[in-house]
Amino acid sequence: MEADKAVFGRTSDTLTRRGFLSGLKGLSILLGAEVVYGRFMPAGLIPAAFAQSDSPFTIEGKEGLVVLNDRPVNAETPAHLLDDAVTPAKHFFVRNNGIVPQNPNANSWSLTIEGESAKQSRTFTLDELKAEFTHYTYQLTLECGGNGRAEFSPAATGNQWTTGAVGCPRWTGVRLKDVLQAVGVKEDAVYIGYYGDDQHLSRTPGKAAISRGVPIHKAMEDESLIAWEMNGEPLPLMNGYPLRLVFGGWPASTSGKWLKKIVVRNKVHDGAKMLGKAYRVPCKPVAPGTSVADEDMCIIEAMPVKSLITFPQSGSTHNVSEPLKLRGHAWCGESAVDNVYVSIDFGQTWQATTLTAPVNKHAWQHFDAKLRFPQQGYYEVWAKAVDKQGKSQPMVLPGWNPKGYLNNACHRIALKVV
Numbered sequence: 001m002e003a004d005k006a007v008f009g010r011t012s013d014t015l016t017r018r019g020f021l022s023g024l025k026g027l028s029i030l031l032g033a034e035v036v037y038g039r040f041m042p043a044g045l046i047p048a049a050f051a052q053s054d055s056p057f058t059i060e061g062k063e064g065l066v067v068l069n070d071r072p073v074n075a076e077t078p079a080h081l082l083d084d085a086v087t088p089a090k091h092f093f094v095r096n097n098g099i100v101p102q103n104p105n106a107n108s109w110s111l112t113i114e115g116e117s118a119k120q121s122r123t124f125t126l127d128e129l130k131a132e133f134t135h136y137t138y139q140l141t142l143e144c145g146g147n148g149r150a151e152f153s154p155a156a157t158g159n160q161w162t163t164g165a166v167g168c169p170r171w172t173g174v175r176l177k178d179v180l181q182a183v184g185v186k187e188d189a190v191y192i193g194y195y196g197d198d199q200h201l202s203r204t205p206g207k208a209a210i211s212r213g214v215p216i217h218k219a220m221e222d223e224s225l226i227a228w229e230m231n232g233e234p235l236p237l238m239n240g241y242p243l244r245l246v247f248g249g250w251p252a253s254t255s256g257k258w259l260k261k262i263v264v265r266n267k268v269h270d271g272a273k274m275l276g277k278a279y280r281v282p283c284k285p286v287a288p289g290t291s292v293a294d295e296d297m298c299i300i301e302a303m304p305v306k307s308l309i310t311f312p313q314s315g316s317t318h319n320v321s322e323p324l325k326l327r328g329h330a331w332c333g334e335s336a337v338d339n340v341y342v343s344i345d346f347g348q349t350w351q352a353t354t355l356t357a358p359v360n361k362h363a364w365q366h367f368d369a370k371l372r373f374p375q376q377g378y379y380e381v382w383a384k385a386v387d388k389q390g391k392s393q394p395m396v397l398p399g400w401n402p403k404g405y406l407n408n409a410c411h412r413i414a415l416k417v418v
């Protein structure tokens with residue numbers, strides 16, 4: 001019992017995430033179990049048993065999310081609560097840049113399409129959008145560009161997301177391209193930008209909290225939606241009720257919530273959080289801690305290949321006589337995931353998993369594997385996805401960048417085999 005407490009209790013008093021000292025013997029005592037593949041364990045690695053946090057908090061309509069910030073509200077989903085094939089609304093993360101609109105009225109809601117590269121300016125009520133265009137439903141993965149930021153060193157400012165700023169619900173709405181084509185798009189259009197109904201934290205009238213967008217080719221994809229439903233229900237308020245954009249596979253910051261206006265631009269959209277360091281990374285890799293000039297920063301487009309182990313929960317106990325049925329999801333912003341591999345020996349050997357095909361473009365895929373353990377002790381299970389272009393998740397942090405975006409390092413869980 002004491003040993004269990006050492007492994008699974010909150011250890012932050014005695015250990016800090018960045019300050020852990022390795023030493024296998026001491027480590028085994030703290031973990032309450034032998035680190036079976038300890039000789040392969042990278043020096044300085046913080047055991048996954050200590051790298052987890054769980055402090056439940058309630059946001060209306062949400063369950064089990066970990067709140068990272070309450071002004072504005074930002075909350076992520078613990079990995080084991082993302083176990084469903086289709087993410088339930090109550091477990092879908094929340095990322096706000098400004099002040100959430102109060103009681104938005106779906107009946108009087110309207111969306112305006114305008115901009116220098118729109119052939120005309122047109123306003124649709126929500127009912128008109130629903131009546132005039134064909135409805136589509138897709139399961140689309142949204143991941144915040146800053147998911148995984150917490151691991152960067154030197155640390156990046158902003159919400160310290162670990163692994164939970166991702167989800168893949170079913171979205172229903174109309175195709176953005178159908179609406180844009182009905183309004184008319186000029187030859188010189190290169191980008192679209194969005195404006196939402198949330199306020200800047202300063203409450204300065206007319207100042208947007210965020211106004212991002214995507215190039216025209218992404219806007220014109222079949223799966224790019226103006227959506228009003230998540231899993232067959234109206235969008236939760238925190239996720240953009242009554243109307244939002246959904247661009248699967250791209251940084252979720254492009255998927256404007258509480259959508260009021262779309263501008264069709266003849267240049268790259270220059271709204272709030274399109275410039276400077278926001279949602280941009282150095283065009284060329286830099287050494288950690290380098291200060292990078294704004295003109296050397298490039299806009300993040302498709303998200304990299306990634307995976308998440310959603311069962312068992314990190315910190316679980318498993319019986320050595322039974323095979324462990326592990327499962328999770330994998331996704332990537334472009335093409336699809338080719339396979340996911342898992343390791344129980346700190347990456348010395350890898351076992352291929354069984355991976356499903358995506359239900360549609362930009363839906364995450366599910367993997368499962370049966371694992372056997374040679375003896376009792378402490379293990380970590382690591383998962384590594386490889387996409388159809390042959391790109392793999394790195395086992396350690398990928399390219400450092402000033403704002404801590406695009407961390408797609410392998411996910412790992414702690415396991416005690418008894």
Ligand SMILES: Nc1nc2c(c(=O)[nH]1)N[C@H]1C(S)=C(S)[C@@H](COP(=O)(O)O)O[C@H]1N2
Binds near residue numbers: 094097098238255258
């Ligand atoms: N209007 C508006 N849209 C927004 C944001 C916002 O603050 N305001 N945040 C963006 C960011 S950075 C992300 S990661 C996603 C998060 O979507 P979610 O809160 O539904 O999970 O919404 C995007 N769309």
Ligand SMILES: [Mo]
Binds near residue numbers: 143145252
């Ligand atoms: Mo984000």
